[in-house]
Amino acid sequence: MLKNFQLSPKAIFYPMLMLAAMWTGFFLQQFGLFRDCSGSIIPLTPEGLKGVFFSPFLHGNLEHIIGNSLPIVVLMFLLYQFYQPIASKVFFTGWIATGLLVWLLPPIDIMTGDFYYSCIIGASGLVYVMAFFLFFSGVFRWDLKLLAVTLLVGMYYGGLVWGVFPEELFYNLDAPSKISWQSHLSGAVVGVILAFIFKNSGEKKKKYxxxxxxxxxxxxxxxxxxxxxxxxxxxxxxxxxxxxxxxxxxxxxxxxx
Structure with a gap:
């Protein structure tokens, strides 16, 4: 596999472009351009629909954006390197579909059943879309090269699966967690669905x-x-x-x- 490996320029350019956009959005937040819930997903409210497009560029603090930066670069690289013909379709379809699904999910405290006002930002939904797409696409296609990518994603990002559950299930919290498990769950579901939809698209398995x-x-x-x-x-x-x-x-x- 390494003998015939050719690095795709898109696999370098697009992750760097996304990373630059995320950090630009974060710096604009620091200068007060995006205040309060501006640009975030606010479930079930018309003004919150803007966040479907803008929320991946916004982050709550330095730790938040650093935590999303490396997975975004690594997973986008794998997506555009090994699924180049369909990479953009998967990425942007996953972006919009995940954002809409998060917007449709009402924020509920699962311990009390109470609704609460929520502003959701961050690129973690996209991380889950790509991680679950890359993992399950290799399984659905049953291609040796893509299965290697599956194993790589499973090895380094297998722990992401716990993020689809509310933290309240594992810890005693005084208030609902600030980590949006809804984004993680939506991204995971969308990623699996896209892996199934595109299982026969893109590069075909070589047959002698x-x-x-x-x-x-x-x-x-x-x-x-x-x-x-x-x-x-x-x-x-x-x-x-x-x-x-x-x-x-x-x-x-x-x-x-």
């Missing part, structure tokens, strides 16, 4: 001509006869493991020819 059932090649027959003449001992009631080794050698001769 001899893998087709009706394949026939005269050169292969000659190679087979030549092998039998030169190695008659391999055809005298050889065990199954030895037969498998012979077929592997024939496949290697076929590729070289």
């Amino acid at each position: 001509i001899w893998e087709f059932p009706d394949y026939y090649n005269e050169k292969d027959d000659k190679l087979w006869m030549q092998y039998k003449e030169n190695h008659p001992e391999d055809f005298r009631e050889m065990p199954q493991k030895k037969k498998d080794a012979v077929w592997e050698q024939l496949d290697e001769l076929r590729k070289r020819s």
Whole structure:
């Protein structure tokens, strides 16, 4: 896989562009351009719809934006490197769909059932979209290269799965958590759905001509006869493991020819 690896310029450019936009939004917040809930998702309110577009650029504090910056860069790189033909569709569809789903979910304190006013900002919804898309897309496609990406995402970001649950389930909190599990859950759901929708889109799994059932090649027959003449001992009631080794050698001769 590494031998034929070619770095895509888009896999560098788009993550850096998104990172620059996030930090620009954060600095504008520090200068007071976005005050209070301006630009955030406010569930079930008309003015909160603006946040569907603007909230990924806004963050509550330095720790918040730093925590989202690295996952955004890494996951966008993997998305645009290994799913380039559909990467932009996945990214922007996931962005809008997740934002709308968050806007539709009423903010409820699950311990008391009470509604509360909520302003939701941050790019964590996008992080969950890409993480769950990359993980499940490799599984749905069952492609060796993409499964490697799946394992990589699972290894480094597997802990994200706990973020789809409210913190109140694990800790005794005096007030509802400021971490939006609704964004995480929405992003995860959207990511899985997009992985299923696009499972047959983009780069196709490479299939060699001899893998087709009706394949026939005269050169292969000659190679087979030549092998039998030169190695008659391999055809005298050889065990199954030895037969498998012979077929592997024939496949290697076929590729070289």
